[in-house]
Amino acid sequence: MHFLTQHRAALPALFFALVLALPTLGLPPFWVTLLSYVGLYAIVALGLVLLTGVAGMISFGQAAFVGIGAYTTAYLSTQYGLSPWLGLLAGIALTAGSALVIGALTMRISGHYLPLSTIAWGLSLYYLFGNLELLGKHDGINDIPSIAIGHIEFGNGASMYLLIWVVVVLALVSVVNFLDSRAGRAVRALKYGYVMPEAMGVDTARLKIVIFVYAAVLAGISGWLYAHLQHTVNPTPFGLKYGIDYLLMVVVGGAAHVGGALLGAGLLAVLSNALQSWLPSLLGADGNFEAIVFGIALVIFLQFANEGLWPHLQARFGARRTRKPAADAAPLAQLPKPQRGDVILEVDAARKQFGGLVAVNDVSFSVKAGEIVGLIGPNGAGKSTTFNLVTGVLSITSGKLNYRGQSLAGLSSREIASRGIARTFQHVRLVPGMSVLENAAMGAFRRGEFAPQRGILASLLRINRGEEARIMAEARRQLERVGLGELLDRPAGSLALGQQRILEIARALCCDPALLLLDEPAAGLRLKEKQALAELLAKLRGEGMAVLLVEHDMDFVMQLTDHIVVMEFGTKIAEGTPAQIQVHPAVLEAYLGGAQ
Secondary structure, three states, X not given: OHHHHHOHHHHHHHHHHHHHXXXXXXXXXXXXXXXXXXXXXXXXXXXXXXXXXXXXXXXXXXHHHHHHHHHHHHHHHHHOOOOHHHHHHHHHHHHHHHHHHHHHHHOOOOOOHHHHXXXXXXXXXXXXXXXXXXXXXXXXEOOOOOEEXXXXXXXXXXXXXXXXXXXXXXHHHHHHHHHOOHHHHHHHHHOOOOHHHHHOOOOHHHHHHHHHHHHHHHHHHHHHHHHHHHOOEOOHHHOHHHHHHHHHHHHHHOOOOHHXXXXXXXXXXXXXXXXXXXXXXXXXXXXXHHHHHHHHHHHXXXXXXXXXXXXXXXXXXXXXXXXXXXXXXXXXXXXXXXXXXXXXXXXXXXXXXXXXXXXXXXXXXEEEOOOEEEEEOOOOOOHHHHHHHHHOOOOOOEXXXXXXXXXOOOOOHHHHHHOOEEEXXXXXXXXXXXXXXXXXXXXXXXXXXXXXXXXXXXXXXXXXXXXXXXXXXHHHHHHHHHOOHHHOOOEHHHOOHHHXXXXXXXXXXXXXXXXXXXXXXXXXXXXXXXXXHHHHHHHHHHOOOEEEEEOOOHHHHHHHOOEEEEEEOOEEEEEEOHHHHHOOHHHHHHOOOOOO
C-alpha cells in the first residue's frame, strides 16, 4: 500500500497498460467481450461526468445519442458502402448537430424540468429509430462491416477490444485536460449557480450547450464502436432504460469524478451480467428481476454513499494535488490603469423600477481611482440594487452608468468584467471542492491568449499549456498579494469565513480590475479578520485601486472609507466624508436612530 501511495501518479498509466495487454495474457473471450462493453459504457459515462456530475445538469437521454452514432455509420456503410471512418465523421457531425439543437431548446430549463425534457427527447429519438423504414424499423440494420486501417482489420473481439480501450484512454485524457483548464473550472462552478461565473466573464449559457454537445459526441463515438463491434444495430440498446443505466453508472462510480465513470461502468456491467445469470436460477422463474434489484440497490446506495465509490478510493490513496504554477511564467496582459484621482465610476440619476416600485430613485455619485467609497443605508434602502446595476446583474431603467467615460447600460455581467470591474458577493460564492489556487484562477477567465470561444478546443487538445501556466501564476501572485500564498492546495470549502472572503478578493483581483466592488465584505467576520480585511483594502487603495463597498458595519466603514453615500428608501439622503456623515442630521435620523 505504501508503494502505491508513493507512485500514485503512475497508477493510471500502469492500469491502462494492463487493460490493453489483457487479450495477450490469455483472457477468455467472454471477458474480452464483457470488458469491451465496459469500455463502451465508460465513454458515455465520461460525458455524463462532465454534464451531470460536474456541471449539475441531469440527462436521461444519452442512450439516444449512442443510437445516432450507431445508426449513422450502420446506414452509410451498408447502403452506400462508405468507410466506417467516414461513418464516424458523419456520426459525430449528426450527433453534435442534434445535440446543439436539443441543447439550445432545453439547456435553459432549470430544476426538475430539465431531466424531464431529456426523457422526452430520448424517447422521441428511440421511437424514431424504430419507425423509420430506411433504418429497418425494429429489425434494425445488419451486416455492418468491420473497421479497418489500411490492411489492418478490427474484425475480431480482441482487436475491437484494443480499439475501444484506446478510444477510452483518448476520451479520458480529453476530459481530464478540459477539467484542468479555465473552461473546466468554469464548468465546475456551474453547479453552484450562474451569477458568480458570469461576473468572472463566463458565458454560462454557451458553456452549458458546449458541455451538452461534447457529452453527446462521446456517446455518439461509443455508438460508432458498438455498431462495428456487433455488426448489427436495432433500437433496443438506445431506449430510456439504457439512458437510466448510464446515469446509474455515474452515480455509483462517483458523479463528479472522472475515475468514477470507469469504476461505475465496470461494476454495473459485471453486476448486470451476474444478475442475469443468477436471478433466474435463484428465483426459479424468468422475469425482469434485474431492474428490481438495481432499484433497491440504488436506494440503499444513495442513503449510504451518495457521492459514489470513487471518493472513497481517492481518499485511500491520497487526494489529487493542484498543479504548482511555474515561478517564471510570463505575466498576463493588463488593461491600462487610470491615474490616481481620475473619476472611475459615474452614477448619474440612476433609476431602477420593478413595475410600479421604485427601488433606486435617481441616485448620483462617483468613485475615483485610489479611493474607497462606502454605500450604506438601512435594510431595504436600495444599496444592493444599486450595486447590481453597476455590476450588470440588473438593467438600469433610466439614468447613466459610466465607467471611465463609457456607458455600462445594457452590458452583461461578463462584458462589464472584461472592462476592468470586478466584484465579490454578500454570501461567499466559491467552488468548495476546488483548491484555493483554482478558485482564484477563475477570475482570469477572460485574460488568456486563447479567446474563450477557442479556448475549449485548446483545452481538450492540451495546446493551452502556456496560457494555463500564466493564469495559474497570476492566481498565485494575487493570493500572495492578499496573504493566502501558503494555502494554494487547500480546498476552498475548508477555509474560515474570513479567509474565504479574502479569497474572493484575490479572485476579483485576477480579473485585472481598476474598480473593485465589495458586497458586505466584513459580514460575519471576527475582529481580527476585519482588521486584516481593512489592512488589505487600505493596501489596495494605496496601489491606486478604486473600491466601492456596500457594508452594514459602521465602525468598519467609518474607519476605512474616504467617502460615503447614504441611501434610504432608494434615495440618496447624504454624501460626504466619514466625519461629515457622522453628524449629518438626515443620517442620524434615518440610519443611526435619531439625533444624539
